[in-house]
Amino acid sequence: MGQRVRSEQGKPSSPRSDYVIEATDIVKRFGHVQALSGASLQVRPGEVLALVGDNGAGKSTLTKIICGALTPDSGRLAFWGETTTVTSIRHAQELGVETVYQDLALAPDLSVAENMFLGREPLTRGIFAGWPPSLDRKKMRQAARQAIAAAGISTLNSVDRAVRDLSGGQRQAIAVARAVMWATTAILMDEPTAALGTKQTDIVYESIRSAAARGLAVVVISHDIPKMLSLADRIAVMRQGRTVSNLPARDLTLTDVVTLMLGGHARGEAA
Amino acid sequence: MSRAAQSAPDAPPAHPGALAAALRSTPVGMAVIVVALIVLFGVLSPNGAFFRVSNLSTITLNVSVTMLLAVGITYVLAAGELDLSIGSNVVLSAVIAAEVLVSLSGTPEQVRAGEYPNLALGVVAGTIAAILAGTLFGLVNGLLVTRLRINSFIVTLGTMGIGTGLAYVASNGVNVPNVPRSLQTGFGIEKLFGVIPYPMMVVLIISAVLWYMLRRTRFGLYTLAIGSSRDAAERAGIRSRRHILVLFVMMGALAGAAAMLDLTRFATTNIGGHQTTALAAIAAVVIGGTSLFGGRATIAGSMVASLIPVILGTGLVILGVPSFYQLIVVGAILIAAVFIDQRRRERLSS
Ligand SMILES: Nc1ncnc2c1ncn2[C@@H]1O[C@H](COP(=O)(O)OP(=O)(O)OP(=O)(O)O)[C@@H](O)[C@H]1O
Ligand SMILES: [Mg+2]
DSSP states (O other): OOHHHHTTTTSOSSOSSSOSEEEEEEEEEETTEEEEEEEEEEEOTTOEEEEEESTTSSHHHHHHHHTTSSOOSEEEEEETTEEOOOOSHHHHHHTTEEEEOTTOOOOTTSBHHHHHHTTSOOEEEETBTEEEEEEOHHHHHHHHHHHHHHTTOTTOOOTTSBGGGSOHHHHHHHHHHHHHHHOSSEEEEESTTTTOOHHHHHHHHHHHHHHHHTTOEEEEEOSOHHHHHHHOSEEEEEETTEEEEEEEGGGOOHHHHHHHHHTOOOTTSOO | OOHHHHTGGGSOSOOTHHHHHHHHSHHHHHHHHHHHHHHHHHHHSGGGGGGSHHHHHHHHHHHHHHHHHHHHHHHHHHTTOOOOOHHHHHHHHHHHHHHHHHHHHSOHHHHHTTOOTTHHHHHHHHHHHHHHHHHHHHHHHHHHHHTSOOOHHHHHHHHHHHHHHHHHHHHTTSOOTTOOTHHIIIIITOEETTTEEHHHHHHHHHHHHHHHHHHHSHHHHHHHHHHHOHHHHHHTTOOHHHHHHHHHHHHHHHHHHHHHHHHHHHSSOOTTOOSSHHHHHHHHHHHTTOOTTSSOOOHHHHHHHTHHHHHHHHHHHHTTOOTTHHHHHHHHHHHHHHHHHHHHHHHHHO
């Protein structure tokens, strides 16, 4: 599982677009709730895109549609310029897209190593002509240990510990490390630092930058706008189910972003 | 029970805490209780009657069906589901198996005279019928749970009644007559080396396979993952509904196998029996350390703990205490075990 091998896996040999992910006019409703009413988002490889907006603006819903956890009612989704109907989370994973969910999606009774490999466990061949194939726990432990060390989670002494026994911050760090370990195209992070202390937060931000440096597209949802202004390359603002702007972070100030979130226009943006 | 103790075979080399961890693990704790009970009844029983090999192998024989069902239902509980219908599945499958077996073993006249010219054919067909019937029963449970999305407690409470009713319909309310006694003498109460009953051998082999599956394969890991957090499992790409369907089918097949073992053990279909079998099996599993809420499971714990009700029952009988006290004890133990499991869970997630 060399990282170099994986980092090219999701990308076709001749991409048709500069954008890794392109979501256009996505609509999604839950019964009477119109969660998304024409949301769009584009992100390039190696770019960190911050997705900001008020509570209930539709940020989580939009990322869930991109990662295959929800199907949109209408709209177009393209990876590397190729229009794709993402049929399942597994499908998105095959496209190289990994997600850190707002609720983390870890199985509390399973160990750290088991969680990091869930759904993609390495197998060893059994003794009867390769049968029965069994879990390669040694490999799982080793790779999990490496990924955790790379993510700078120093407080976790064993990858055999059940996730239930970990602190909220450790769990969040595990979820992030899992996504970083598997992503080959893009990582979607829904408030990845919500439960973290300052030091852990910095580590997550660092892993976001280094994932981007590896050529991955990173979409980060966060309410920490000042931090996003310095971390992200671009800022997309959502309001009431729509993306109202997608601008380079360096052209924006905190006031601009807040104004956009609340319904005004940024300086320099055409009215 | 700590995770480290649970995955002991794969754990890194033993450290000083390993022994302490092993003692704290539920299967080992259960084994200690089982040995203590055996010693207790042995000492209390007249002339140490309880200790006799014949008595101990009777216990093994009596426990085999419960143990098989306990091991099977460990998977169902591990995934956070429940199956209360296993006792009635055993009865229905035994009735169907007995009818197939008797009707294929000879003509009605021959069978009535106690002659079974085609016994081998009858036994093979009967075994297949038992397992098919059990599997079908499990499939119905699984489809109701996963397609109609009805809670498995309710589904299997319903099919428990339906299964018993069908067994009475199929047998006209009486045990299928003329089941060959040679089932019993040739297999059901026959012992390997005069010690281990054949049915127990079958149970041990199946349990070993299921133990391996739970600990070492994707199938086992996915079962635990679904029970631990269905959302997390689904988001990892595991198809939880299909998996749960398979678990109910598997449970059904095991109930079918248990039905055949029961038939060879008693040479009769036992239609009035097995009313408390599901309770005993679930009690054993929870006492053994598997969580009723899913996510944590131990086959070894289920196997050892399934001995407890039988040892209690046999011991009480030898001491001259009426055997129905066993029901009371098992019920009380189940409630206590669930309470402990709940406490453990609250403590862990706080
Ligand atoms: N499964 C669901 N069923 C019904 N309504 C939903 C569901 N998921 C989201 N919604 C609704 O859709 C809207 C958008 O929700 P979403 O979770 O995408 O917002 P968000 O921008 O992520 O908010 P937050 O910052 O609070 O996480 C909200 O009004 C929410 O109540
Ligand atoms: Mg959200």
